Amino acid sequence: MLKDKRFTSLKELFNYLASKEGATVSYQRGETIYKEGEPDNKVYWVDSGGIAQSQRISNGQNLTYQILLRNDIFSTYHLSSRVINQPCTAKALVNSTLKELLRDTFKEYLLSNPELSLEVIDKISDELQARDETLERQISMTAKERIHSILENLAPLGKKCGRGVSITFITRRELAEMAGMTEETATRSLSTLEGEGVLQKSRGEILLF
DSSP: OGGGOOOSSHHHHHHHHHHHTSEEEEEOTTOEEEOTTOEEOEEEEEEESOEEEEEEOTTSSEEEEEEEOTTOEESOSOOOSSOEEOSSEEEESSSEEEEEEEHHHHHHHHTTOHHHHHHHHHHHHHHHHHHHHHHHHHHHSOHHHHHHHHHHHHGGGSEEETTEEEEOSSOHHHHHHHHTSOHHHHHHHHHHHHHTTSEEEETTEEEEO
16 A cells, blocks of 8 residues: 555655645745634645744734744644644745645555654654744843844845855845834844844845854
8 A cells, every 4th residue: 555655754755745645836935825823734844945934922913933944844733634723824935845745644654654753743842842932932032132033043044145144035024024023123123233243234135143
């Protein structure tokens, strides 16, 4: 039976299932993959690009708690085969490609690959812990600290430039939205960080040192 096929890695499993029973989907920068509260029954693998996961906080704004990069897997923390409502929003930070599988299909193949099942359990634990810890930490941070933290998480998607990393794929408004604050507060925080020598900002670019 095909579901008894053995795999040596989650990447191999995703590649196989995406070609047989799933899909490889491209998302443009800023495009929403799913919204908080929407029904969904898929598991996702980042083939290229980067994805931000955010959750609504007490002030009514969305706060980004996780940046997912190439070879990351997400939406695994609820491997029930039923359709559930997503607890967060996922958006493409840059042009990205995802491999997408139905959750019940993914789970069926994991039953024949117990080593990979353990790896997924670890990822579920890590994702839940990251969400809870990061949301708690980000909310307690000052605006400046929150902006700096997000920029550091975005750095792997930037371009190395001299002694820093050039980040050009995100606007001030988008950065403010990720940090759950107003654009004015984000701009003041960037100016403070620039004064401290942490970064250099110009029109359309943030150079993070």
